[in-house]
Amino acid sequence: xxxxxxxxxxxxxxxxxxxxxxKALEFRSHYxxxxxxxxxxxxxxxxxxxxxxxxxxxxxVASAGVSAVCELLDEAYPERPLMPxxxxxxxxARVWQKHVDDVIAPAVSGLAWQAYRERFLQxxxxxxxxxxxxxxxxxxxxxxxxxxxxxxxxxQLARADARVEESLLRVETTLSANExxxxxxxxxxDIAVFAYFKYLSGLCGARLSExxxxxxxxxxxxxxxxxxxxxxxxxGRAHDPFTTATPAPEPIRWG
Amino acid sequence: MAIELYxxxxxxxxxxxxxxxxxxxxxxxxxxxxxxxxxxxxRPAYLxxxxxxxxxxxxHDGRPLTEGAPICEYIxxxxxxxxxxxxxxxxxxxxxxxxxxxxxxxxxAVMMIHWNRIVPAFVGARxxxxxxxxxxxxxxxxRRRAWRRAYLQxxxxxxxxxxHRRIAAGAARIEQALARGPxxxxxxxxxxDIDLLSFYAFLAKWSPEVVNELTTPRTLDWIARMEExxxxxxxxxxxxxxxxxxxxxxxxxxxxx
Numbered sequence: 001x002x003x004x005x006x007x008x009x010x011x012x013x014x015x016x017x018x019x020x021x022x023k024a025l026e027f028r029s030h031y032x033x034x035x036x037x038x039x040x041x042x043x044x045x046x047x048x049x050x051x052x053x054x055x056x057x058x059x060x061v062a063s064a065g066v067s068a069v070c071e072l073l074d075e076a077y078p079e080r081p082l083m084p085x086x087x088x089x090x091x092x093a094r095v096w097q098k099h100v101d102d103v104i105a106p107a108v109s110g111l112a113w114q115a116y117r118e119r120f121l122q123x124x125x126x127x128x129x130x131x132x133x134x135x136x137x138x139x140x141x142x143x144x145x146x147x148x149x150x151x152x153x154x155x156q157l158a159r160a161d162a163r164v165e166e167s168l169l170r171v172e173t174t175l176s177a178n179e180x181x182x183x184x185x186x187x188x189x190d191i192a193v194f195a196y197f198k199y200l201s202g203l204c205g206a207r208l209s210e211x212x213x214x215x216x217x218x219x220x221x222x223x224x225x226x227x228x229x230x231x232x233x234x235x236g237r238a239h240d241p242f243t244t245a246t247p248a249p250e251p252i253r254w255g
Numbered sequence: 256m257a258i259e260l261y262x263x264x265x266x267x268x269x270x271x272x273x274x275x276x277x278x279x280x281x282x283x284x285x286x287x288x289x290x291x292x293x294x295x296x297x298r299p300a301y302l303x304x305x306x307x308x309x310x311x312x313x314x315h316d317g318r319p320l321t322e323g324a325p326i327c328e329y330i331x332x333x334x335x336x337x338x339x340x341x342x343x344x345x346x347x348x349x350x351x352x353x354x355x356x357x358x359x360x361x362x363x364a365v366m367m368i369h370w371n372r373i374v375p376a377f378v379g380a381r382x383x384x385x386x387x388x389x390x391x392x393x394x395x396x397x398r399r400r401a402w403r404r405a406y407l408q409x410x411x412x413x414x415x416x417x418x419h420r421r422i423a424a425g426a427a428r429i430e431q432a433l434a435r436g437p438x439x440x441x442x443x444x445x446x447x448d449i450d451l452l453s454f455y456a457f458l459a460k461w462s463p464e465v466v467n468e469l470t471t472p473r474t475l476d477w478i479a480r481m482e483e484x485x486x487x488x489x490x491x492x493x494x495x496x497x498x499x500x501x502x503x504x505x506x507x508x509x510x511x512x
Contacts, residue, residue, distance in 0.1 A: 101359075
């Protein structure tokens with residue numbers, strides 16, 4: 001049996017949940033409320049100390065690191081493959097996943113947190129939250145929360161905005177040559193980008209339009225309509241998970 | 256069809272790991288060394304191969320492949336030879352997690368400190384205008400920002416301190432992993448070991464206080480075992496600028512004693 005510890009089905013959590021649903025695997029879903037700092041306590045903090053969600057437990061072994069976990073699932077359950085066959089297309093899928101981890105995830109999550117954090121912050125007592133943050137044992141996570149509570153600076157948001165625009169053009173260009181991002185097969189690359197790009201209509205809708213990014217819009221619709229994707233996105237608590245956010249992963253510190 | 260590798264000397268970080276992966280796999284390749292000090296990687300001839308202006312790039316069947324970690328997996332998948340990834344899938348997942356950690360967390364901390372120390376010597380006698388022109392021509396915005404910060408010595412001291420903290424934490428994390436198995440990902444030698452070797456010299460050079468016989472004996476033993484691998488010996492022989500970790504000499508002695 002597989003166990004997956006995940007947050008709202010956006011970003012990294014959505015990626016792993018979509019892979020599990022695409023492969024029609026049986027798994028136990030354990031919802032972890034990141035805004036209540038549940039990921040900083042047992043069982044997650046003990047299963048994978050210092051790691052981000054989601055965490056997969058398979059045969060008693062806990063694995064983290066979203067791209068590594070997605071590839072593990074694809075290799076361990078080869079039916080309904082989500083990696084292309086040829087070495088060059090597989091390289092391409094990995095380059096996309098790396099671009100998501102390095103660039104798209106911190107940029108989109110940063111903009112999403114900035115847009116949706118007020119809703120969350122209004123629902124909690126600020127002093128209490130700050131005290132809880134200071135009690136987070138893992139320093140990296142404590143630092144991430146401190147930065148998030150204050151709101152991200154203008155420079156970081158401007159960098160994020162530029163990175164989203166650049167990534168959007170890259171997706172649009174790629175889709176002019178291929179049906180999917182890494183070639184003829186729907187792959188981990190599409191899942192990775194989709195898990196963040198699904199946020200864009202709410203965050204920067206003007207950037208997406210039939211005249212500017214027609215192929216990206218068609219692609220977003222096609223991915224959204226897949227039933228495994230719909231099933232994965234229903235694994236959260238929010239009516240629309242893409243109107244919720246958690247503190248963003250760190251942007252690349254040194255290029 | 257010829258296989259060509261575009262890279263920088265010294266053979267550290269991204270250039271070093273792909274160079275070593277090719278030798279470990281037993282893939283013959285043509286060396287296309289670029290002169291980093293002359294900024295050859297920003298000239299049109301190379302930008303046609305990698306528009307991001309970064310090394311390494313592997314050209315196979317006339318088509319380029321970029322990005323260190325994905326190239327290394329490509330080498331393992333596209334060519335016959337000894338496996339560079341564990342057959343055990345959980346261990347393989349651990350390998351990928353390590354490669355990413357070394358690449359974006361520990362590796363960036365090391366590079367931040369390294370660049371801040373070497374960039375003044377690197378730009379040499381160029382005028383500030385010329386340096387600004389070169390920096391402005393760097394295609395990747397994060398890389399451009401790093402260059403500018405290092406050149407103007409504008410990296411905030413708290414960020415440098417944070418990098419030192421991460422290096423100390425990383426050295427401890429590596430030491431712990433090597434207590435669980437002979438290689439970074441566990442029982443099998445893998446791309447994670449190749450990645451670590453490729454920037455460990457920088458780590459040992461700038462942070463000897465966190466890499467020494469007292470605090471990281473297993474890591475020194477690992478370095479000694481790595482240096483004895485035929486592929487690593489060949490890598491050293493093909494390096495114009497040796498980048499061996501200073502501590503590896505002692506590690507090698509300790510391993511033989």
